Amino acid sequence: MTAPAASRRVAVVGGGWAGLAAAVRACSLGHQVSLFEMAPQLGGRARSVTRDGLTLDNGQHILIGAYRDTLALMRQVGVDPAAVLHRQPLTLRYPDGSGLRLPPGPALPAFARGVLGWRDLPWRDRFGLLILAARWRLQGFRCPPSMTVAELARQCPPQAYRELIEPLCVAALNTPAEQASAQVLLTVLRDALFGAPGAADLLLPRAPLDALLPTAALEWLQAHGARVALSRRVMSIAVTDEAVTIDGEAFDHAIVATPPGEAARLLAKLAPEWSRGAAAFSYQPIITAWLRAPQARWSQPMMALRADGLRPAQFGFDLGALGGPEHTYAMVVSGAAAWVDAGTEATRAALMNQWEEAFPAVEHGAVEWLTSRTEKRATFACKPLLQRAPARVHRRVTVAGDHVQGPYPATLEGAVRSGLAAVQE
Numbered sequence: 129m130t131a132p133a134a135s136r137r138v139a140v141v142g143g144g145w146a147g148l149a150a151a152v153r154a155c156s157l158g159h160q161v162s163l164f165e166m167a168p169q170l171g172g173r174a175r176s177v178t179r180d181g182l183t184l185d186n187g188q189h190i191l192i193g194a195y196r197d198t199l200a201l202m203r204q205v206g207v208d209p210a211a212v213l214h215r216q217p218l219t220l221r222y223p224d225g226s227g228l229r230l231p232p233g234p235a236l237p238a239f240a241r242g243v244l245g246w247r248d249l250p251w252r253d254r255f256g257l258l259i260l261a262a263r264w265r266l267q268g269f270r271c272p273p274s275m276t277v278a279e280l281a282r283q284c285p286p287q288a289y290r291e292l293i294e295p296l297c298v299a300a301l302n303t304p305a306e307q308a309s310a311q312v313l314l315t316v317l318r319d320a321l322f323g324a325p326g327a328a329d330l331l332l333p334r335a336p337l338d339a340l341l342p343t344a345a346l347e348w349l350q351a352h353g354a355r356v357a358l359s360r361r362v363m364s365i366a367v368t369d370e371a372v373t374i375d376g377e378a379f380d381h382a383i384v385a386t387p388p389g390e391a392a393r394l395l396a397k398l399a400p401e402w403s404r405g406a407a408a409f410s411y412q413p414i415i416t417a418w419l420r421a422p423q424a425r426w427s428q429p430m431m432a433l434r435a436d437g438l439r440p441a442q443f444g445f446d447l448g449a450l451g452g453p454e455h456t457y458a459m460v461v462s463g464a465a466a467w468v469d470a471g472t473e474a475t476r477a478a479l480m481n482q483w484e485e486a487f488p489a490v491e492h493g494a495v496e497w498l499t500s501r502t503e504k505r506a507t508f509a510c511k512p513l514l515q516r517a518p519a520r521v522h523r524r525v526t527v528a529g530d531h532v533q534g535p536y537p538a539t540l541e542g543a544v545r546s547g548l549a550a551v552q553e
């Protein structure tokens with residue numbers, strides 16, 4: 129901010145998690161905040177939606193224990209993370225009961241014990257995986273910036289690669305391992321798997337996404353005197369010597385917290401080079417499908433699924449076990465570009481086949497397709513050497529969002545951190 133000590137008029141454009149973080153922070157510092165959101169509700173990509181009479185999330189989200197700033201923001205606006213998130217140690221268990229499960233406790237010993245206890249992985253491979261992880265640690269979790277995850281993990285035992293590295297990569301970076309940035313994955317592994325105790329824990333929402341942040345943030349902002357304008361798309365941003373104007377209204381500072389394409393449009397005149405960079409992103413889709421299976425019985429709320437050219441989904445979630453609609457399951461296809469190309473009908477058929485193969489009707493009863501949702505621009509494609517735009521574009525204008533320069537892939541934590549940083553600038 130240009131002069132954080134004094135109360136200033138601050139406009140935040142975009143009410144996703146980055147914009148909400150920025151608005152709450154600016155308000156906490158005593159600024160007069162106006163938040164503009166073009167949708168009729170807050171939350172952006174991490175919001176609740178109603179489909180075919182069901183309240184669902186825009187897409188299934190997973191948080192992890194390392195989401196320090198997101199959890200702190202939730203607490204600040206009055207949400208108790210323990211009440212809305214189901215916490216469990218990192219578990220990548222498949223329907224046949226195989227897979228990795230980390231025990232609780234300090235990160236390094238927990239990882240070693242988890243790998244040594246991975247029963248269906250041959251002993252040679254368990255040691256191979258531990259040696260590889262030790263090497264990454266000795267190298268300070270750094271690698272050449274041009275390296276892909278597939279190249280980084282070339283010496284990984286093939287089963288550990290398929291059942292741990294590939295799913296972790298696509299879950300965290302939403303980009304297939306052959307295309308994904310090894311450096312970004314190493315940063316995530318450093319902070320999660322080898323971070324503070326509990327950093328690798330999975331935090332699965334057991335309330336609609338709206339209840340995790342957007343609803344409480346709206347109430348908090350209004351109670352603290354902020355103006356929140358919903359269904360209000362900002363069309364123009366201009367800067368004069370005295371002010372930055374949002375559709376003609378004057379402010380001291382503006383934080384543009386829209387997705388990159390819209391930020392590029394809004395800032396094209398003010399910062400043409402910045403806008404060209406932001407407009408050049410490529411994206412990866414995520415498909416979420418919801419199914420109903422009244423007789424299905426899962427041993428855990430989240431299941432890893434074996435994905436390949438015939439099986440789209442990498443993860444499944446038992447929403448009934450997570451406080452959601454009874455007998456309802458979500459299947460998630462991350463890094464879904466190939467399935468979007470294959471088309472809706474082919475993907476639906478492949479998902480139904482995958483379910484029936486993983487959860488045979490003999491044990492789990494019949495399954496019924498409910499609905500699906502494809503977010504074509506779910507996140508930017510997290511590729512090696514990706515140039516991400518900096519947060520500061522002008523003395524009076526900063527940018528926030530999961531796409532802004534930073535060490536993390538497109539995640540809630542990346543969005544929240546960038547929102548907080550946009551106010552500190």
Ligand SMILES: Cc1cc2nc3c(=O)[nH]c(=O)nc-3n(C[C@H](O)[C@H](O)[C@H](O)COP(=O)(O)OP(=O)(O)OC[C@H]3O[C@@H](n4cnc5c(N)ncnc54)[C@H](O)[C@@H]3O)c2cc1C
Binds near residue numbers: 141186387506507
């Ligand atoms: C299906 C799916 C699954 C995901 N899974 C996970 C996960 O498991 N874990 C995880 O951490 N992350 C996940 N993500 C990523 C996460 O949702 C995003 O990183 C995060 O929500 C981005 O927040 P943001 O505020 O940067 O952007 P957005 O959420 O896109 O917010 C931008 C806001 O700006 C508004 N806007 C745009 N233009 C204007 C304008 N001109 N005027 C006013 N308002 C405007 C938009 O309506 C929107 O509300 C997932 C994303 C998707 C889509």
